[in-house]
Amino acid sequence: xxxNIINKQKFLAELGRxxxxxxxxxxxxxxxxxxxxxxxAVEEQALLQFLVSPTRQAVVLARSYDxxxxxxxxxxxxxxxxxxxxxxxxQFPPFILAIDDLQQSAAAKGIFSPAQDLPAVDENQFSxxxxxxxxxxxxxxxxxxxxxxxxxxxxxxLSPEPASEKxxxxxxxxxxxxxxxxxxxxGGELISSRSYKEPSEQTPPEEAEPSQEPDExxxxxxxxxxxxxxxxxxxxxxxxERPEDGEIVSAQEEIFLQAGxxxxxxxxxxxxxxxxxxxxxxxxxxxLLLAALLLIPTLFSLSFAVSFVSAGVxxxxxxxxxFSIFADLMVILGLALVLLAIGLLxxxxxxxxxxxxxxxxxxxxxxLGGKWCYKEVAxx
Amino acid sequence: MKSGWxxxxxxxxxxxxxxxxxxxxxxxxxxxxxxxWATLDDKYHVDMYYQYFMEVxxxxxxxxx
Numbered sequence: 001x002x003x004n005i006i007n008k009q010k011f012l013a014e015l016g017r018x019x020x021x022x023x024x025x026x027x028x029x030x031x032x033x034x035x036x037x038x039x040x041a042v043e044e045q046a047l048l049q050f051l052v053s054p055t056r057q058a059v060v061l062a063r064s065y066d067x068x069x070x071x072x073x074x075x076x077x078x079x080x081x082x083x084x085x086x087x088x089x090x091q092f093p094p095f096i097l098a099i100d101d102l103q104q105s106a107a108a109k110g111i112f113s114p115a116q117d118l119p120a121v122d123e124n125q126f127s128x129x130x131x132x133x134x135x136x137x138x139x140x141x142x143x144x145x146x147x148x149x150x151x152x153x154x155x156x157x158l159s160p161e162p163a164s165e166k167x168x169x170x171x172x173x174x175x176x177x178x179x180x181x182x183x184x185x186x187g188g189e190l191i192s193s194r195s196y197k198e199p200s201e202q203t204p205p206e207e208a209e210p211s212q213e214p215d216e217x218x219x220x221x222x223x224x225x226x227x228x229x230x231x232x233x234x235x236x237x238x239x240x241e242r243p244e245d246g247e248i249v250s251a252q253e254e255i256f257l258q259a260g261x262x263x264x265x266x267x268x269x270x271x272x273x274x275x276x277x278x279x280x281x282x283x284x285x286x287x288l289l290l291a292a293l294l295l296i297p298t299l300f301s302l303s304f305a306v307s308f309v310s311a312g313v314x315x316x317x318x319x320x321x322x323f324s325i326f327a328d329l330m331v332i333l334g335l336a337l338v339l340l341a342i343g344l345l346x347x348x349x350x351x352x353x354x355x356x357x358x359x360x361x362x363x364x365x366x367x368l369g370g371k372w373c374y375k376e377v378a379x380x
Numbered sequence: 381m382k383s384g385w386x387x388x389x390x391x392x393x394x395x396x397x398x399x400x401x402x403x404x405x406x407x408x409x410x411x412x413x414x415x416x417w418a419t420l421d422d423k424y425h426v427d428m429y430y431q432y433f434m435e436v437x438x439x440x441x442x443x444x445x
Binding site: 314315318321322323325326327328329330331332333334335336337338340341342344345348352355356 | 385389391392393398401402404405406407409411412413420424
């Protein structure tokens, strides 16, 4: 009954509030496409009944929206004035295709004016991906228009269709209805109703044809997946910056993690005092001795590096000083290159001794001490 | 560090090869080491430094050994 009193402005406002999990560019695009659908609809109420509710459309978009994949795309588009969806792996974002499917399904039901072509929304947006949306020409306009007129008279019979002609969109719509029956909107949040209603009460289409349900493998989606996609709307008020995070942690995963934390006892590293003191007493001098030994080749490497690089630079500058014969110049340039190359090798050797050998020695001694002188104790 | 070793060794190898090619071309086209040495000595006094280091080395040898 709430659907009947809502209008385009309320629908778009509510939908815009529910789509905050999307990037701003995508949200504006989606709202523009829905607004265009309203503009092109013959009867606004028919379209509203077809769309059912803003929450349902938000769920549809949430299911087809991947914030991780859109992150880089949106960042690159943010420098442009208008978003260009044509370079999304040579396809359009899934949420646009979802709205496109929805619009074509609505067009097949005769919600839009008959004189209008299938691309009912802005040509800038739709003319580009008409080819991508395959099911555009699967529905004959004339017979569906009759069923659409019946649907207008009986709004409850909108979503169910004969099982033989059911397309994935309508099956998805039925399942969305069943899922949304367990939720209600209060203060802009999706709230799960405490008293779980039987699907037979809420979803007559599923009750009408329980034996005609396809196998799970043949279903276009599962309710479990749908529940995962629903979570952004539930967590939205708590985490405003969730799209930047790009991670959706499902409730099942949280429960699993909490259960894992409950089961695994907390482990604390506890020092074995006497071995630790002994290790410190012996390891520090030994480490210092080894580090001093490693310093010898390190300093030799440094001196060789400085010598060779200096000689190379001298020879290189000397090549442009007084050599008038080209053959001599070539020999000097070749000699300079060789000297600089050897100097570079010794420079890298010096860096490796400092950052690799000596630092690795110290890290290894500390790690060995942690392994020998500490033990993990379970805390109750 | 491993990728660093690879890069450095590659650069060093390429530079040494280029230097060897340059020296080979120079030697084949008539370069003369005595002339090169004379030119460098005129500019940097290489012979003087060489004689100085040889004297110091000989002195160290007599003092230490």
